[in-house]
Amino acid sequence: MSLQPPVAAVNILDRETLPCALCGGERFVVVLSGARDWIGARPGEFTLARCEGCGLIATRPRPTRAALALYYEGAYSGSGDAGLAEHELGVKGPGRLVNGYRLHVIDQLRKLGENDTLLDVGCSYGGLMWLARKRAGCATVGVDLDEGALNAAHKHPRASYHHGVLTELGLEAGRFNLITFMECLEHDLSPVETLREAKRLLAEGGVIAIEVPCWEGLWRPIFGRFWLPLLMPQHLHHFSPASLRACVEAAGLEVIDQRAMFFPAExxxxxxxxxxxxxxxxxxxxxxxxxxxxxxxxxxxxxxxxxxxxxxxxxxLMWLINRTGHMMLIARAPQASPR
Structure with missing residues (x-):
């Protein structure tokens, strides 16, 4: 007989309402309602609201951390089919093209070399890491909450993986020359806290690259709650260029580049x-x-x-006017002013 008390079953409909993750505000205006989990077809409807204080849009109320785990079941797991794994690994297909494009954009600001170390937060199967090693010969470290994806990720002498939340791992300060958040920060419960931890981990002269869906993309108002980059409810925060920049600056970082990304499938x-x-x-x-x-x-x-x-x-055309549905921001630790 177990001596442990019975654990109540998690209800997928459990919700919580917290202050704004950027400014701590508690006054919000609804900007979209009736969104659903269109991909997984799990129960629940979701509402997005804009903070009156800073403009950051978030799911309100949002699933609790335990309930959110139920929405992730099977969605990102390494137990998926081999074709998905190959795509995510970057071995072939669109995954390799997308990661190549991302690294090309980053290289314009901070080119990786063989003595550098890349930290990819939300690394999934490690596709970006694989291509960075292939191109630059750098060391790579991946972090992800999906243990199944990490188990299926590319193994390599210059690759290591950590299962968990970045702020709870206690990685070595000042170790990483490039830290990437590719389609990851929008999933984060506390994006500003996560970026502060990334700043602590950044080596001198290093940069942080963040790619997220862009709320101000021109396809979003056309498709409304069916706009795929909403990805409800896994996406908890929905950034405009201004609110993403504000989160980065609140974490003590300096923005050096921000641009629309060309992904012609949304x-x-x-x-x-x-x-x-x-x-x-x-x-x-x-x-x-x-x-x-x-x-x-x-x-x-x-x-x-x-x-x-x-x-x-x-x-x-949307890319030319900087209004696509995805954007990348590159930041660094503030530089000391010359005396």
Whole structure:
């Protein structure tokens, strides 16, 4: 017989309301309601609200940490199919192209060398780390909450992995020349605290690169609650260029570059999500009837034409005016003023 008291089952609908993670404010204005977990089809509706004090948008109320873990189950796990693993590892396909693009942008501000060390926060299968080692020969360290992905990640003598939250790991101060948060900070419960820890870990002359969805992207108001980069409820904070910059500066960092990223798939995937919901199609990966498979094929053809003739040219124009659905910010520790 166990001597431990019974543990109450976690309710996926458990919610909590906390002050603003940036300014501590407690007055908010609703900017979007009725958002759902369109990908995992788990229960619950979510509301986004803007802080009246600083403008940071967050899910309010948000799932508790225990409830949030239920929404992540199976979504990012290394137990997924081999094709996903290869994509995330950067061995082939879009994953390698995306990570190459990211490193190209970062290299313009801080080029990695073989004596450098990269820390990738939210590393998943380690695809960015793999490509950085291949290009620069640098040492790499990854951090992620998904133990399954870490177990499946690329093993290498110059790669190490840590399972957990960055602020709780106690990594060596001043060790890392480049710290990356690629599509990660929006998942963070306390983004400013995490960035403060990243500053502590940064080596002299190092930089921090942050890529997140951009709330001010022009596709977002078109698709509303079906806009794929919302990714509810895993995405807890929703940044504009100004609010991301404010979080970085609140952590004691100095912004040296901020730009839109060119990822020409957000509108097509958002349209597919909206059509699937409107037609009652099951969530991705779920069993489908013969009729649903036929309908899915028709939708796939429509989406392919939309991507080629609508999204590609539109996304290029949005990138030119800095209004795509993703952005990258690069920061460093403040430089001492010359005497």
């Amino acid at each position: 509108a097509t995937l958002s349209l597919g999500q909206a059509l699937g919901a409107a037609l009652g199609l099951p969530a991705p990966g779920a069993a489908q009837s013969a009729a649903q498979r036929v309908l899915g094929g028709v939708i796939g053809l429509v989406l392919a034409l939309f991507w080629l003739f609508v999204e590609l040219p539109a996304q290029f």
